[in-house]
Amino acid sequence: MSDRKPTAPNDLSAFWMPFTANRQFKKSPRMFVAAEGMHYTTAEGRKVLDGTAGLWCCNAGHKRPKIVEAIQQQAAELDYAPAFQMGHPKAFELANRLVGIAPEPMEHVFFTNSGSESVETALKIAIAYHRARGDASRTRLIGRERGYHGVNFGGISVGGIVNNRKHFGALLTGVDHLPHTHIPENQFTRGQPEHGATLADDLERICALHDPSTIAAVIVEPMAGSTGVLIPPKGYLQRLRDICSKHGILLIFDEVITGFGRIGGAFAAETFDVMPDMITCAKGLTNGVIPMGAVLTTADIHDAFMTGPENLIELFHGYTYSGNPIASAAGIATLETYAEEGLFDRAHDLGQYWEDAVHSLRGLPHVIDCRNLGLIAGIELEPMAGKPTARAFEAFLRCYDKGVLIRTTGDIIALSPPLIIEKSHIDELFGTIADVLKDLP
Numbered sequence: 001m002s003d004r005k006p007t008a009p010n011d012l013s014a015f016w017m018p019f020t021a022n023r024q025f026k027k028s029p030r031m032f033v034a035a036e037g038m039h040y041t042t043a044e045g046r047k048v049l050d051g052t053a054g055l056w057c058c059n060a061g062h063k064r065p066k067i068v069e070a071i072q073q074q075a076a077e078l079d080y081a082p083a084f085q086m087g088h089p090k091a092f093e094l095a096n097r098l099v100g101i102a103p104e105p106m107e108h109v110f111f112t113n114s115g116s117e118s119v120e121t122a123l124k125i126a127i128a129y130h131r132a133r134g135d136a137s138r139t140r141l142i143g144r145e146r147g148y149h150g151v152n153f154g155g156i157s158v159g160g161i162v163n164n165r166k167h168f169g170a171l172l173t174g175v176d177h178l179p180h181t182h183i184p185e186n187q188f189t190r191g192q193p194e195h196g197a198t199l200a201d202d203l204e205r206i207c208a209l210h211d212p213s214t215i216a217a218v219i220v221e222p223m224a225g226s227t228g229v230l231i232p233p234k235g236y237l238q239r240l241r242d243i244c245s246k247h248g249i250l251l252i253f254d255e256v257i258t259g260f261g262r263i264g265g266a267f268a269a270e271t272f273d274v275m276p277d278m279i280t281c282a283k284g285l286t287n288g289v290i291p292m293g294a295v296l297t298t299a300d301i302h303d304a305f306m307t308g309p310e311n312l313i314e315l316f317h318g319y320t321y322s323g324n325p326i327a328s329a330a331g332i333a334t335l336e337t338y339a340e341e342g343l344f345d346r347a348h349d350l351g352q353y354w355e356d357a358v359h360s361l362r363g364l365p366h367v368i369d370c371r372n373l374g375l376i377a378g379i380e381l382e383p384m385a386g387k388p389t390a391r392a393f394e395a396f397l398r399c400y401d402k403g404v405l406i407r408t409t410g411d412i413i414a415l416s417p418p419l420i421i422e423k424s425h426i427d428e429l430f431g432t433i434a435d436v437l438k439d440l441p
């Protein structure tokens with residue numbers, strides 16, 4: 001056996017961790033071993049306040065009884081059913097419930113296992129939809145600078161985060177990008193910024209360049225999360241919608257983060273009152289407990305495929321675990337938990353308190369911007385000279401040592417707590433961050 005083979009069950013070398021500085025982590029691991037409500041428990045037995053809902057996903061908090069029971073029962077009843085040419089009741093029930101809470105035009109659900117897969121699915125449906133309607137020249141996909149749409153090839157092609165793209169070759173062809181909306185005029189804005197709606201007009205330039213008849217879809221996050229919380233300027237999303245409609249281009253909202261109450265309501269489309277043609281989601285769909293994602297579509301898109309002989313498969317796409325029984329049961333229990341506890345109202349009810357707490361950090365050392373929407377915050381720090389990301393990461397480590405989990409992306413602190421958060425937790429979260437910022441190098 002090579003001396004690189006693990007020698008003990010708790011050897012850390014075999015697991016190649018995702019989006020992690022592996023060598024640094026393994027020298028000084030941060031391990032969670034339990035979670036309940038708003039808190040994680042570390043391997044050392046310390047409680048850590050969850051300021052990020054895991055990875056923007058545990059919107060109902062942790063170890064929620066209904067979800068735990070649903071998973072246990074489903075595993076004991078029907079563990080797996082083939083996803084192709086067979087069905088099981090829970091997947092249909094969850095699809096119906098999702099349509100029930102989704103904005104009016106969304107009538108159909110295609111299940112996936114992650115946000116990345118939801119994005120790939122939506123992009124493929126967009127291209128295949130145009131073809132099904134006899135408009136096969138519409139194949140181009142338009143994303144946005146700084147956009148995050150997961151890590152698969154379609155997603156990183158339409159995405160706009162440089163590090164996620166530059167290592168992986170030429171990516172998909174036929175992709176173009178809108179400019180991002182993060183402009184200096186909007187610093188320290190509370191809620192949606194005033195400036196920047198006209199950035200959407202760049203889509204007209206892209207249409208003029210490629211001709212709209214070649215463009216299948218535009219995909220954007222209604223609020224860009226993973227790139228560091230970029231909140232859409234007032235009027236921006238509607239402008240995108242109008243230009244897409246004018247040119248027959250589908251608009252996809254990637255709501256993997258904004259779905260399920262994060263900014264109030266079930267989906268951001270409803271909160272912003274701008275309707276896309278497809279919505280991608282994941283994360284909060286099962287409270288992050290079991291991998292699952294979904295693409296919601298209009299009847300127009302779905303029905304375009306429902307032609308030809310009825311014995312033929314209409315869409316050559318799907319995953320072994322699409323609508324998996326245990327994930328479906330978790331999804332139903334999650335949606336019930338959200339409804340029973342009124343969690344989609346929390347972002348609204350706590351919004352002002354949250355906003356004031358976010359902006360209380362203005363004026364502290366290194367803070368060059370604070371922004372907020374719903375129960376989301378972005379706190380941007382001045383990068384250390386010659387060491388981008390180092391300052392925010394140091395803040396992350398110090399907060400963790402002080403019992404608070406935050407997330408950083410570049411030099412931006414991104415916060416997105418479970419929607420069950422109480423005011424006392426908000427005080428603790430921002431009090432700890434303030435203390436850390438005061439001493440940060």
Ligand SMILES: Cc1ncc(COP(=O)(O)O)c(C=O)c1O
Binds near residue numbers: 113114119255283
């Ligand atoms: C907007 C958006 N799309 C897609 C994804 C990818 O989701 P996953 O990590 O489940 O593949 C994410 C993850 O953060 C996201 O924020």
